[in-house]
Amino acid sequence: MTVHMQLDLSELHRELLAMCTRVEDMIHRSVGQLSSPDFQVTRELIQEDNEIDRWDVRIEDHCLKILALYQPVAVDLRRITTVMKVAAELERVADLAVSISERACGLLNTPQFSVxxxxxxxxTRAVSMLHRSIDCYVDMDSQLARQICEEDDEIDRMNEELINDLIQRMHESPDQIDALLHLFSAVRTIERVADHATNIAEDIVYLVEGKIIRHAGKFEREDQASP
Structure with a gap:
C-alpha cells in the first residue's frame, strides 16, 4: 500500500466515523420523540438529513477517486466498497430518523394517547443494533457482526406482535385511529432501522472475512430443498 493511499484511506475512515456519529445521534433523538414529540426537533432532523445526503455523496466520490487512483486489491478493495455500502445504509437510517420524528409529532393532537x-x-434494541454494528466496523469484529445479524429475527418478531396489537386496537378504538396509524408507521420504520443495522453488520463480515453472508440462510434452505 502506498503512503498516499494509506493517507486517503485514513481520511475516508474518519469521514465515515463522523457520519456514523451524526446518524446515531439523529436516530436517538427521533426515538426520544415518541415519548416527547417536538416540531422543532423534527425540523432540525430534516435539516440534518440534508447534510447526511451530502455527506453520503462526498464519501462515495472519495471512494471512487481512491479506486481510480490506486486500483486497490484484497482487503483495501473490500474496505473501500464496504465504506460505500455503510455510508449508503447510514443515509437511509437518517431518512428513517426523520420519518419516526414526523410520526411522533402526529401524536401531539392526542396527548392522552400512550406509546x-x-x-x-x-x-431501544434497534438503536443498540445500529450502535454495535458501527462498533464492529471500528473494531473489525466479524463475530459480533454475526451476532447482530441473528438479533434481527427478534426485532421481526416484536414488529409482528406490535402490528397485530395495533390492528386489534384500531378495531376496538376507532376514535384513536389516527394516532394508531402513526404508531403503525413508526413500528414499521423502527423495524427498518434494525434491517439497516443488520446490513451494516453483514458488510463488516465481508470486510473482515471476505465472505458474503447476505441471503445465506435463504440459499442454504434452497440447497437443502433441491433433489
Whole structure:
C-alpha cells in the first residue's frame, strides 16, 4: 500500500466515523420523540438529513477517486466498497430518523394517547443494533457482526406482535385511529432501522472475512430443498 493511499484511506475512515456519529445521534433523538414529540426537533432532523445526503455523496466520490487512483486489491478493495455500502445504509437510517420524528409529532393532537412499552423496547434494541454494528466496523469484529445479524429475527418478531396489537386496537378504538396509524408507521420504520443495522453488520463480515453472508440462510434452505 502506498503512503498516499494509506493517507486517503485514513481520511475516508474518519469521514465515515463522523457520519456514523451524526446518524446515531439523529436516530436517538427521533426515538426520544415518541415519548416527547417536538416540531422543532423534527425540523432540525430534516435539516440534518440534508447534510447526511451530502455527506453520503462526498464519501462515495472519495471512494471512487481512491479506486481510480490506486486500483486497490484484497482487503483495501473490500474496505473501500464496504465504506460505500455503510455510508449508503447510514443515509437511509437518517431518512428513517426523520420519518419516526414526523410520526411522533402526529401524536401531539392526542396527548392522552400512550406509546406502548413494547415499542419503546423495540426502538431501544434497534438503536443498540445500529450502535454495535458501527462498533464492529471500528473494531473489525466479524463475530459480533454475526451476532447482530441473528438479533434481527427478534426485532421481526416484536414488529409482528406490535402490528397485530395495533390492528386489534384500531378495531376496538376507532376514535384513536389516527394516532394508531402513526404508531403503525413508526413500528414499521423502527423495524427498518434494525434491517439497516443488520446490513451494516453483514458488510463488516465481508470486510473482515471476505465472505458474503447476505441471503445465506435463504440459499442454504434452497440447497437443502433441491433433489
Amino acid at each position: 406502548p412499552s413494547q415499542l419503546t423496547e423495540m426502538a
